[in-house]
Amino acid sequence: SGLNEIDYTLSYAIDVGPVSLSAGHIWYTFPQVTGPMYGKSTREVYVTAQYNNDIVNPFVKAYYDYEFADGVYANVGLNKSVKISDRLSAGAEVSLGVADGNYMDVYYGSSGSFADFNAALFASFAVTENIAVGPRLAWMSLLDGEARDNADDQDILWGGVNLSAS
16 A cells, blocks of 8 residues: 555667667665665666567567666566557556566565566556656566465556656
């Protein structure tokens, strides 16, 4: 309950034909989490690639948590966004996450590699030509049996608001 995570992302994106590429850095902050396990934040660098087409967009994303886990998490999936009006779009996404041993051990107490399954609904409203805001409602389910045994929450329904400037 309440605001428990705030992420700050700096990214660069470019389209190369039908492929969208991006790279960036994320600062994660957890205002309600304390203790030696998490501290108050962690940091990641990431790269993504997405093939854009009219039907559905396959993507791959890779994150390296260099602050807390010293590990890699990758996510592959499909998404689709449709334009509802000049300023409003909405979409959905599904993905499968995998991680290396360090990441799985630190975040899930597991030695497995299949981390999670994700499904989300999202929207984006262009407030101005360069500023957009939108909600996201997502469900995440841990896949690894050992991770599920170690987790307080094996399935999480969460929501958030994205604010972006370009």
